[in-house]
Amino acid sequence: MENNDNIDATLNHLFRQESGKMVAVLIKIFGTENIEIAEDVVQDALVSALETWKFRGMPDNPKAWLYRVARNRAIDIIRRKKHSKTIDFSDPKKQLLTSEYTLKTTMEDFWEENQVQDDFLGMMYSCCHPDISQENQITFILKVLCGFSTKEVAKSFLTSEDTISKRLYRTKEYFRKHKIRPEIPSQSAINQRTSSVLSAIYLMFNEGYNSTHTNQLIRKDLIRQAILLCQSLLSSEQTQLPEVYALMALMCFHSARLDSRVTAEGSIILLSAQDRSKWDHELIHSGQDYLNKASFGSTLTTYHLEAAIAYQHCCAECYENTNWNKILEYYNVLLNIADDPIVFLNKCLVILELQGPKEALLALEGIKKNKLLEKYYLYHATLGEIHLRLSNHSLSLAHYDKAIRLTQSKSEKRFLKDKISSYK
Amino acid sequence: MKEFMFLFKGGDEVWDSKSPEEQQKHMQHWQQWIDEMAQQEKFVGGERLYPHGNTIHTGSMKVIDRPLTESKELVGGYLVVKADTLDEATQMAKGCPGLLWESHVEVREIWPED
Numbered sequence: 343m344e345n346n347d348n349i350d351a352t353l354n355h356l357f358r359q360e361s362g363k364m365v366a367v368l369i370k371i372f373g374t375e376n377i378e379i380a381e382d383v384v385q386d387a388l389v390s391a392l393e394t395w396k397f398r399g400m401p402d403n404p405k406a407w408l409y410r411v412a413r414n415r416a417i418d419i420i421r422r423k424k425h426s427k428t429i430d431f432s433d434p435k436k437q438l439l440t441s442e443y444t445l446k447t448t449m450e451d452f453w454e455e456n457q458v459q460d461d462f463l464g465m466m467y468s469c470c471h472p473d474i475s476q477e478n479q480i481t482f483i484l485k486v487l488c489g490f491s492t493k494e495v496a497k498s499f500l501t502s503e504d505t506i507s508k509r510l511y512r513t514k515e516y517f518r519k520h521k522i523r524p525e526i527p528s529q530s531a532i533n534q535r536t537s538s539v540l541s542a543i544y545l546m547f548n549e550g551y552n553s554t555h556t557n558q559l560i561r562k563d564l565i566r567q568a569i570l571l572c573q574s575l576l577s578s579e580q581t582q583l584p585e586v587y588a589l590m591a592l593m594c595f596h597s598a599r600l601d602s603r604v605t606a607e608g609s610i611i612l613l614s615a616q617d618r619s620k621w622d623h624e625l626i627h628s629g630q631d632y633l634n635k636a637s638f639g640s641t642l643t644t645y646h647l648e649a650a651i652a653y654q655h656c657c658a659e660c661y662e663n664t665n666w667n668k669i670l671e672y673y674n675v676l677l678n679i680a681d682d683p684i685v686f687l688n689k690c691l692v693i694l695e696l697q698g699p700k701e702a703l704l705a706l707e708g709i710k711k712n713k714l715l716e717k718y719y720l721y722h723a724t725l726g727e728i729h730l731r732l733s734n735h736s737l738s739l740a741h742y743d744k745a746i747r748l749t750q751s752k753s754e755k756r757f758l759k760d761k762i763s764s765y766k
Numbered sequence: 767m768k769e770f771m772f773l774f775k776g777g778d779e780v781w782d783s784k785s786p787e788e789q790q791k792h793m794q795h796w797q798q799w800i801d802e803m804a805q806q807e808k809f810v811g812g813e814r815l816y817p818h819g820n821t822i823h824t825g826s827m828k829v830i831d832r833p834l835t836e837s838k839e840l841v842g843g844y845l846v847v848k849a850d851t852l853d854e855a856t857q858m859a860k861g862c863p864g865l866l867w868e869s870h871v872e873v874r875e876i877w878p879e880d
Contacts, residue, residue, distance in 0.1 A: 434804035438797060442814045443843065447790075447797040 349395045352404055357388060358567065359407060362487035363458050364412050366465040369524060371416060371439070371452055373430050374468070374517040377486065381421065387412040401683040409453060417449055462487070463578055464524035466571065470539040471522065474513055479542045480549070481509040488567045498549060499558050500750065526580055536581060540645065543568050547593050551600070552751075558608075565600070569593055587636035588645035594629030595652035596623040598652050610757040614661040626656045666696045683712045688722055694724075699731040719748035723758060735765065767848045769810060769876040770855040774845075776838035777869025778817050784867075795863035803847055803858065803871065812845030842869060848878065 350615070361384050368380035387408050401407040423429055424440045431440050435451075436583045438444035451457070469483050477499075484490040485506075496503045516522070527535040550564025575581040602620040603611055633649050645712060648732050651672045658664040673689040694702035706725065715721040722745035729738035739762060744760045781789065803809040821834045833840055842864075849855035852875060859871045 434801070434807070434809070437804050437809060437811075438801060441800070441812045441845070443793070443812060443845070444797045444800050447794050448801075 346396060349392070349400060352400065353388065353391060353395075356404055356408060358563075359491045359570070360408060361388070361489035362465075363462045364409065365486055366461040366524065367452055367458055367480055368412070368416060369460050369465060370679045371436070371449075372419075374522050374524065376429060377514055377517065379428075381486065383412055383415045383419065386415055410472070413449055413453055417445060420445065420449075452665055459574070459578060459671050460526060461524060462574060463581060464526050466539055466574070467527055467535055468517070468522050468524040470512075470535070470542050471516075472535075472538055473520075474516055476538075476545060478509050478513045479538075480546050481506055482513045483542060483546070483571070484567070485510055486565075487571070490563075490567075494560065494563075497557060498564055526578075529580075533583065534581065536575070536583055536586065539575070540585060541570075543571050544589060544592075544645075547596070551596055554685075562600075565593070569597070580665075584639045585643040585645050587632045587647050591629045591632035591636055592645055592649035592652055593648060594625045594632060595656050598625035598629065598656060602751065607755050609760075613655065613757060618660065621656065626653075629653065629656070642679070644676060644680050645715045647679070648674050651676075664695075666692055670696060683709050683715050684718065687715065687718070688726060691724060694728060694731075699728045703728050717748060718751075719745040719754065721745075722748065726758075726761070730765065767808075767850055768855075768878070769877055770816060770847055770849055771828035771874050772812075772845045772847065772855075772859050773872040773874065774842045774862070774864050774869050774870060776840060776842070776865050777864055778837060778842060780867045780869075792863060792867065798865055799861045800845070802861070808848045808858070810848060812843065814843040815841060817842070817872070 364384045364387070365377075365380050368383050369377055372379045390411055391404070393409055395401070395404075414575060420429070420439050424431070429436075431437050433534070435448070438448040455569050465487060466483070470479050471488065474482070481495055481499070484495045485492065490498070492503050496506045498508070526532070546564055547568035550561045550568065569590070572586060572593065575583075575586045576590060598621050599616065601622075602616040602618070605611060629649070630653065633646075633653060636646055636649070651669050654665050654669050654672070670692045673685065673692060676685055677689065687706075690702050690705045693705050703725075706728070709715060722741040726738045726742035726745060729735075742758055742762050746755050749755055749758070784792070800809055800812075817833070817837075817840060818831075819833050821830045821832065822828070823830070835841075847855060847856060847858060852873065854872050855875075859873045862871050865871065
């Protein structure tokens with residue numbers, strides 16, 4: 343008999359990897375108006391795997407087992423519902439599901455490997471439809487394509503299950519009302535549509551990467567899923583775009599430093615103090631590969647530049663060796679592409695490194711009274727640091743205080759409080 | 767367009783004599799044939815029948831626990847299709863893979879609803 347923990351671990355892993363693909367195929371079969379049926383089939387397959395494997399041991403090919411159960415379950419449901427109005431069989435291919443002469447072979451066709459991958463990507467594009475808010479996009483992707491439970495999604499967003507259920511409901515309604523059909527967009531629309539898919543993936547990644555979360559497991563899970571989604575875009579020729587490689591590179595560079603960013607107790611370690619031997623050099627290497635592949639064509643996106651900046655940090659042997667000039671150059675180009683106050687704030691931090699606090703403060707004057715930044719803790723933390731270096735202790739204290747009030751993260755609050763207490 | 771029914775008769779012995787792999791392959795041919803009709807929006811529906819069943823006699827209402835036809839006349843299933851004429855429907859029926867496995871096809875027009 344198998345070790346039950348082993349079964350749980352395998353199933354968990356399989357579920358995160360495969361449930362999204364299974365759901366995507368099932369949504370294609372049952373239609374976007376029946377997303378619940380698709381989710382139920384996959385859930386049933388999981389439960390039956392758990393029960394069966396605990397008694398009979400794990401099958402030789404757990405993935406194939408799971409897919410087979412889902413397929414058979416789908417056949418059962420079609421046999422039961424083929425005369426009801428729930429499922430729309432008017433499409434010629436789906437019509438073949440209604441006769442026993444063709445049901446099984448047609449069902450097999452739906453699960454053909456290339457087909458599965460395309461359906462998964464198609465579903466990803468549908469989830470990132472520009473009419474759906476980004477918050478709802480990610481909620482939906484995590485739940486439907488990444489195998490997260492409502493509870494896990496709620497944890498990822500630091501919000502209630504109730505809120506998540508409402509978001510999911512709204513998105514499902516949107517799919518239903520507009521009869522969205524999951525498909526990879528045509529060549530003419532692919533660039534634009536990919537950009538919203540990428541920003542959803544990047545947001546998901548950041549949700550995991552930023553230290554707003556105390557729950558390490560959820561954080562790593564989010565990062566892994568974001569990378570997995572990006573990888574699936576790269577596995578299909580239609581969606582192998584330069585910006586996809588660039589985002590992948592960026593995520594590799596960031597993840598490589600993940601474990602050195604916090605202490606075992608969850609306190610933040612600044613870049614300058616991080617143990618660089620803890621960085622994952624294999625990931626940095628993959629990141630370089632992706633960045634090289636990102637440089638075909640004429641597209642230069644914010645992902646390219648952010649990846650280039652992250653790479654500069656990764657390849658510096660120590661903090662003092664960081665090529666700040668190169669980084670400043672990248673920031674200037676980046677600001678030309680996207681005039682983003684937060685990017686500007688980051689540029690000011692580079693100026694602080696290169697030219698000192700006076701110049702940095704001068705640069706920051708340029709974005710004073712920006713409403714977004716006023717509410718951004720890092721803006722105040724930066725000002726706190728600058729004034730500290732200029733020995734304006736009372737001003738520094740005021741900004742640090744504000745930063746502490748603005749951040750939700752316990753570890754960031756602690757970090758800032760430690761900072762203050764060191765000179766108070 | 768009119769509707770026609772294809773009645774597939776006989777061939778059960780051949781089916782039973784084949785391996786599961788051969789049967790599966792055979793069903794793929796059925797799928798290709800029906801898919802072609804579906805693509806042209808000429809496929810309406812259809813089902814397969816098990817060979818066993820009961821027959822109820824007229825008058826006495828006596829029940830016999832088997833179909834009354836001989837095996838080569840036994841209906842194994844049906845499809846409903848759309849076609850303009852009996853000739854067209856007959857042409858369509860000629861593609862039936864069952865014909866290769868000793869079942870024959872009867873093409874009949876369905877009574878119009880009104």
